[in-house]
Amino acid sequence: MRRWIWFFLAVLVGIAGGLYYGWQINPVKYVETTPATLRIDYQTDYVLMVAEAYQAEGDLDLAARRLAVLGETPPAEIVRQAMIYAAQVLYADSDQDLLGRLASDFQTWNPLLGAPTP
């Protein structure tokens, strides 16, 4: 009986050691990730890049496709989240304006029609 107790204690110690090694010493390194897993500041900057390109190109469909890599959330919501974060960390006014314009255009954007509806 005592042997079993010691055996299970050894198993527990092994589990603890395995967890410590797997979480702390050599945790899983993520490669091949998608933009949807990016940290919020990187995601916001990506949305800002889309807004900058949209300002020059004026193609809302293209902007929507570019935002689609950030997940299945509607593009208007993605831009809204980016605006919130940009306001929190005090992005430059010009950058916030760009995000605001893109968000505004997405409010009237119909993905089926492709163009903003009045």
Next chain:
Amino acid sequence: MSDERGPWYLVTGLILGAALGLVYAWLIAPHTYADTSPASLQLEFKDQYRAMVALAYLADGNFLRAQARLELLKDEDSIQVLNEQAQRSLSEGAAPRESQALGLLAVALGQGGPPTSSVPLTQALALTSTPTENPQPSPTASPTVPSPDPLTPTAPTNTPVAVGTQSPAISRTLRSTGTPLPTRTPTPTLGAPFVLKDQTFICDPNLDGPLLIVLAESTTGQPLSGVEAIVNWEGGEDHFFSCLNPELGLGYADFAMTPGVVYSLRLADGGQPISDLTPAECETPRGERYWGAWQLLFTRP
């Protein structure tokens, strides 16, 4: 009997436990899967991220911001990666604007700063890609950049020059110096089609196979980026652009020819087509044969 087994059961328990712990830590509940950085993205998404950096740079011309964004991807050689992606996106039929943005950003990185231009990048791009735009004279006339090509005025013939002599006419390294993007110079006929100024057959053993080289420049000798060349052959067509190899010059574009195929080339902006372009060989003094290149110099009158 059981006493004879000694403490090995403890080792067994430890190993079993460690295995269970690792399975849980690595597979069932790994440390984190959110809050990743751009450097960890899949190659496909890295390309997309890089393209967005270039397009944003094209839109706002903020070089420092573009540089900082590129650094997030932790590319070993950003310039090379940008150039390769520009070539790849062209061959995959992506929007030319994206390829050109990537090329322009590579140029800017190569120069260590934004290109010297009196116009925003978006206008500079439009200037080179849409010649129908009405040119606006720039108050700052850019200095004339002498062409680095010691081109000799040879007659436009498609017959290769004498085999056995290596032409010193061009060295790819000659074009590695950074040159400014074409500025909006007051040339009232900017929208006019290009004309072939010179056609030369080049023997240079450093070239990669039979090449069709297009050099596009303004009347003042400034290389023009983003000029689209269309090459046709029996059963095929391809497009390529200047500035995709900025280390060879902003006006430089090349196309790898296939031996035995006859090509014709024209620029998308119009102008005369050049036909009967076939790969030809050169020969070193020791009798070793290698492929030469046709170099076509176009200028916009």
